[in-house]
Amino acid sequence: MAELLKAKPVVKEIYTQLVHDITRLRRHPVLEIILIGDNAAAEWYVSNLIKNGTKYGIDVKLRQISYTIDQTELENLIRECNQDAGIDGIMLQKPLPDHLDEQVINSLIKPEKDVDGFHPLNLGKLVLEQPSLLPCTPQAVIALLKFYKIETAGKHIVILGRSNIVGKPLGLLLLGKAEPGNATVTICHSRTTDLALYTRQADILIAAIGKPEFVKAGMIKKNAVIIDVGTNLITDVNGTDKYVGDVDAEAVINLASALSPVPGGVGSVTTALLLANVVKAAFLKTKK
Amino acid sequence: MAELLKAKPVVKEIYTQLVHDITRLRRHPVLEIILIGDNAAAEWYVSNLIKNGTKYGIDVKLRQISYTIDQTELENLIRECNQDAGIDGIMLQKPLPDHLDEQVINSLIKPEKDVDGFHPLNLGKLVLEQPSLLPCTPQAVIALLKFYKIETAGKHIVILGRSNIVGKPLGLLLLGKAEPGNATVTICHSRTTDLALYTRQADILIAAIGKPEFVKAGMIKKNAVIIDVGTNLITDVNGTDKYVGDVDAEAVINLASALSPVPGGVGSVTTALLLANVVKAAFLKTKK
Numbered sequence: 001m002a003e004l005l006k007a008k009p010v011v012k013e014i015y016t017q018l019v020h021d022i023t024r025l026r027r028h029p030v031l032e033i034i035l036i037g038d039n040a041a042a043e044w045y046v047s048n049l050i051k052n053g054t055k056y057g058i059d060v061k062l063r064q065i066s067y068t069i070d071q072t073e074l075e076n077l078i079r080e081c082n083q084d085a086g087i088d089g090i091m092l093q094k095p096l097p098d099h100l101d102e103q104v105i106n107s108l109i110k111p112e113k114d115v116d117g118f119h120p121l122n123l124g125k126l127v128l129e130q131p132s133l134l135p136c137t138p139q140a141v142i143a144l145l146k147f148y149k150i151e152t153a154g155k156h157i158v159i160l161g162r163s164n165i166v167g168k169p170l171g172l173l174l175l176g177k178a179e180p181g182n183a184t185v186t187i188c189h190s191r192t193t194d195l196a197l198y199t200r201q202a203d204i205l206i207a208a209i210g211k212p213e214f215v216k217a218g219m220i221k222k223n224a225v226i227i228d229v230g231t232n233l234i235t236d237v238n239g240t241d242k243y244v245g246d247v248d249a250e251a252v253i254n255l256a257s258a259l260s261p262v263p264g265g266v267g268s269v270t271t272a273l274l275l276a277n278v279v280k281a282a283f284l285k286t287k288k
Numbered sequence: 289m290a291e292l293l294k295a296k297p298v299v300k301e302i303y304t305q306l307v308h309d310i311t312r313l314r315r316h317p318v319l320e321i322i323l324i325g326d327n328a329a330a331e332w333y334v335s336n337l338i339k340n341g342t343k344y345g346i347d348v349k350l351r352q353i354s355y356t357i358d359q360t361e362l363e364n365l366i367r368e369c370n371q372d373a374g375i376d377g378i379m380l381q382k383p384l385p386d387h388l389d390e391q392v393i394n395s396l397i398k399p400e401k402d403v404d405g406f407h408p409l410n411l412g413k414l415v416l417e418q419p420s421l422l423p424c425t426p427q428a429v430i431a432l433l434k435f436y437k438i439e440t441a442g443k444h445i446v447i448l449g450r451s452n453i454v455g456k457p458l459g460l461l462l463l464g465k466a467e468p469g470n471a472t473v474t475i476c477h478s479r480t481t482d483l484a485l486y487t488r489q490a491d492i493l494i495a496a497i498g499k500p501e502f503v504k505a506g507m508i509k510k511n512a513v514i515i516d517v518g519t520n521l522i523t524d525v526n527g528t529d530k531y532v533g534d535v536d537a538e539a540v541i542n543l544a545s546a547l548s549p550v551p552g553g554v555g556s557v558t559t560a561l562l563l564a565n566v567v568k569a570a571f572l573k574t575k576k
Contacts, residue, residue: 103416103418119412120409120412120413120415120416120418121408121409121412122412123411123412123415123416124407124408124409124410124411124412124413124414124415125408125412126412126415127408127411127412127414127415127452127456127457127460128391128408128411128452129452130391130408153479154479154480154481162463164415164416164417168415168460168463169415171459171475172415172456175450175456175475175477182477182479183479184474184475184476184477184479184480184481184486185474185475186472186473186474187459187463187472187473188472189463189470189472191441191442191470191471191472192442192472193442193472198472
């Protein structure tokens with residue numbers, strides 16, 4: 001049966017480091033969260049950030065704003081946060097309402113305060129393997145692989161999904177020379193023909209496509225490591241709502257050598273790494 | 289026998305478009321080339337840029353500088369070129385002498401004048417599929433695929449080489465949604481184990497590793513399309529110096545369905561695209 005790559009000890013390690021770093025910093029870093037509207041899932045995620053942030057020494061300021069905010073108002077708000085010396089990191093909770101241009105806003109956030117790592121300058125530094133604020137979900141996958149000592153060098157890693165925030169940056173990180181990296185990387189997506197042809201070759205398979213329980217036993221190689229990035233809300237046969245990943249965990253658990261659970265896997269590490277990015281941003285400001 | 293994907297008609301088309309664009313621009317764009325030292329290959333490449341630039345309507349200014357220039361002097365020179373409203377594009381000929389920090393210099397060139405497409409902001413925009421100045425060699429591969437109507441959507445493209453200026457940006461472009469793109473992309477490199485396992489699966493194989501005639505017949509699939517990015521100077525059995533690619537052309541020509549020749553393939557298209565980037569940079573300035 002597959003070893004479960006649980007977030008808990010990884011998260012513990014991240015928070016221990018974070019507390020240590022804040023002590024060195026000798027002040028509380030400040031995270032500004034901008035939350036538009038009142039989506040329940042977003043509010044839940046944000047409340048988690050606030051709880052953990054304050055617990056470990058980060059001051060979190062929440063600005064919850066009405067859906068009716070327009071592009072210019074939001075841009076002005078971002079500019080205000082960029083200029084505010086009291087703010088180390090800015091997080092704009094996604095998704096944005098349709099009338100707002102997410103790409104423009106992402107590019108407007110000061111790269112040094114961009115704790116989501118979505119600014120093109122930070123993504124470009126990622127391509128070049130230069131230090132930068134990295135997007136949190138790819139970082140979370142890296143953290144899991146590192147913590148559980150899963151060798152990546154020379155391995156074939158197949159990523160399902162080519163998104164700008166997961167698939168592409170993760171592929172670049174795993175291709176890079178820092179450990180864990182040096183992998184042979186294949187990226188598959190909706191236009192890939194005969195998907196299983198690739199997934200069955202993966203030493204490490206990473207699913208990030210947002211399709212509930214999509215990866216079945218027939219799609220993986222025996223003893224593969226499976227990292228499940230998906231978090232999909234479904235209603236099970238008993239009518240109960242629950243979160244499942246992109247991998248059919250029950251189907252693959254006896255075939256894989258390791259599997260990251262959902263919930264309690266990649267997603268949980270992501271929250272901790274967002275807070276770690278706030279501390280990193282605070283150090284960037286101090287160094288200036 | 290493989291169809292030869294010759295640069296000539298592609299280059300002709302690029303220059304026709306370039307002349308058309310310069311007419312619309314109603315002025316001659318200006319390219320500033322900074323050449324450090326007197327490397328023969330670099331001088332030959334630069335003289336080609338000057339010849340073609342002036343032929344098609346671009347004013348090329350060459351600054352040839354001694355090897356003794358230090359980092360601060362070079363940085364000051366770049367800042368001067370950034371501020372000079374008379375310069376549309378800045379090209380710093382590579383490689384730089386060892387005492388100069390190439391990454392720092394690449395990041396210092398104003399992104400709107402970065403005709404090499406090496407600035408992290410331009411690479412980040414490439415990740416996000418936003419318009420930007422793209423690096424020329426990846427663009428040249430895309431131009432060849434497009435001109436010769438080679439389908440990429442759903443195809444398995446294997447890239448040999450993970451460099452910041454070819455392998456990674458090219459992989460990102462081919463993964464993107466613009467045509468030619470939508471491919472399933474695998475990137476292999478020096479740490480890949482059993483390279484032929486991957487190359488033999490490629491519908492399109494792109495070699496960019498700088499190893500003369502490395503790709504042999506046993507490494508490719510019948511009817512694959514082979515794009516050769518390499519330009520390696522070797523001395524043949526008769527003692528004659530000549531340029532060869534990363535692919536053993538003679539060995540694969542009867543197996544592949546198409547092959548880009550060296551010389552007269554990717555490299556020749558690259559020069560034309562650098563000049564096209566100068567025109568693009570001029571339009572970026574005009575729009576501001």
